[in-house]
Amino acid sequence: MNPTPDMLSRLPLFSGLNAAELDMLSAELHLREVGASKVVCTQGDRADSAYVVVSGRLGVYKESISHRLAWLESGDVFGHIALIDGGVRSATCQAEEASTLLQITGDVFKRLFAADNGFAYKVLDRVALDVVARLREVTDRLGKVVSGRLNPDEADARVAEQVAAASLLLTTIEFGPAE
Amino acid sequence: MARNIAEFLPQVPIFAGLTPDEIHALLPAIIEQDVPRETVVYEQGSVANAAYVITLGQLEVDLTKPDGTTTRVRTLGPGHLVGELALLDSGPRSATVRARNPAHVYRIDGTAFNELRAQRSPAAYKVIRELVRVMCDRFRDVDAQIERTVDFGDPPSVEIEEAGGVGNWLRRALRFGGQR
Numbered sequence: 005m006n007p008t009p010d011m012l013s014r015l016p017l018f019s020g021l022n023a024a025e026l027d028m029l030s031a032e033l034h035l036r037e038v039g040a041s042k043v044v045c046t047q048g049d050r051a052d053s054a055y056v057v058v059s060g061r062l063g064v065y066k067e068s069i070s071h072r073l074a075w076l077e078s079g080d081v082f083g084h085i086a087l088i089d090g091g092v093r094s095a096t097c098q099a100e101e102a103s104t105l106l107q108i109t110g111d112v113f114k115r116l117f118a119a120d121n122g123f124a125y126k127v128l129d130r131v132a133l134d135v136v137a138r139l140r141e142v143t144d145r146l147g148k149v150v151s152g153r154l155n156p157d158e159a160d161a162r163v164a165e166q167v168a169a170a171s172l173l174l175t176t177i178e179f180g181p182a183e
Numbered sequence: 184m185a186r187n188i189a190e191f192l193p194q195v196p197i198f199a200g201l202t203p204d205e206i207h208a209l210l211p212a213i214i215e216q217d218v219p220r221e222t223v224v225y226e227q228g229s230v231a232n233a234a235y236v237i238t239l240g241q242l243e244v245d246l247t248k249p250d251g252t253t254t255r256v257r258t259l260g261p262g263h264l265v266g267e268l269a270l271l272d273s274g275p276r277s278a279t280v281r282a283r284n285p286a287h288v289y290r291i292d293g294t295a296f297n298e299l300r301a302q303r304s305p306a307a308y309k310v311i312r313e314l315v316r317v318m319c320d321r322f323r324d325v326d327a328q329i330e331r332t333v334d335f336g337d338p339p340s341v342e343i344e345e346a347g348g349v350g351n352w353l354r355r356a357l358r359f360g361g362q363r
Contacts (some may be wrong), residue, residue, distance in 0.1 A: 068330060085319045085322060085323075088315060088316055088319045089316060089319040094323065094326055117312065118312070125303055125308050128308060128311060128312060128315070129300075129311075131315060132271055132311055132315050133272075135271075135318045136268070136271045136318075138322070139268070139318060139322075140272075140274060143277060
C-alpha cells in the first residue's frame with residue numbers, strides 16, 4: 005500500500021515538500037505492516053532499504069550487547085546510514101509490537117540522495133540535519149564523559165579507560181581518524 | 184587566485200567530484216588567507232562560521248577540558264579540511280585551531296555557502312552530500328571503536344552505571360536514536 009501525501013507531510017524527513025512532491029513520493033514509497041517480534045533488519049546484512057516508523061515501536065539490538073540498545077518510535081528514521089556509506093547493517097531492529105513502517109527502497113533513497121533538483125535537495129537538507137543532530141548528541145554526551153560530569157569514581161580503572169576512549173572518539177568524530 | 188583554487192580544491196576529497204564549473208560556482212564563498220605562525224584560526228566554544236582548507240603550513244588542533252588541561256589532538260597539513268561542520272550547522276567549535284608555522288588557507292565562509300545552498304546551487308549540494316557521507320563513515324569508525332574499546336558489560340555498581348553504559352548511550356545517539 006502507498007502512503008498518503010498527508011501521512012508523508014507529517015514525517016520530519018519530508019517536511020518542507022510541496023503537494024506535488026508529496027504526491028510523487030507517495031507513489032514511490034510503500035507502507036509495510038510488521039507483526040510483533042518480526043525482525044526488520046539484521047546486523048551484518050547488506051542494506052536494501054531505509055525505513056521511517058509511522059506507528060508502533062521497534063527495539064534495536066547489537067550482537068555484543070545482551071539487552072536492548074534503543075527504541076525506535078513514530079517519526080524515527082533508520083537504515084539510511086548503511087545506504088549512504090554502502091556498509092552493512094550495524095544492528096538488528098525488531099518490532100516490539102505491531103508496527104507500520106514506511107519503506108524507502110535503496111533505489112529510491114539513492115535517487116533522492118544523489119539527484120540534482122530542488123526536490124532531492126530538500127530531502128538532502130533533512131538527511132544532513134539528521135546526521136548533524138546525531139553527531140551533536142553524541143559529541144555532547146562524549147563531552148560530558150570527558151569533562152567528568154558523570155562523576156565516575158576516579159579509582160575505578162575501567163571508568164578511566166572509558167573516559168580515555170570517549171576522548172579519542174570525540175576527536176575521531178570531529179577531525180576524522182588519526183593517521 | 185581563482186585559477187589556483189580551481190587546481191587545488193579537487194585534490195581535497197570532499198571537492199574531488201566537482202567539475203571546474205562547480206568549483207567556480209563556489210568561489211564567491213572562498214577567500215585566501217595567510218595565517219601567521221601562532222595565530223588562532225578559531226577558538227574552542229566560538230560560533231562556527233567557516234571551514235578551512237590548508238594549502239601551506241600546518242594547523243594544530245588543541246582540545247581544552249573543563250579542568251583547564253589542554254591536549255593536542257591533531258596536527259593537520261596541506262590538503263586537509265578543518266572546521267567543515269560549520270558548513271552544515273553553526274554549533275560551537277569543539278577545539279582551538281592555530282597555525283604551527285606560517286600557513287595559508289582557503290576560507291569557506293559559512294554564510295556565503297548557505298546563500299549558495301538557498302539558491303539551490305548543485306555545487307553546494309555536492310559538498311553537503313560528501314560531508315554527509317564523511318560523517319556516516321565516521322559514525323561507522325566510531326561504532327567499531329566503541330566495540331573495541333568500551334566495556335559493554337552490565338554495570339557492576341549503581342555509582343558507575345551511567346559511565347558503565349557509555350558505549351550503549353553513545354551508540355544510541357550516533358545511529359539509532361531519532362531527533363528527539
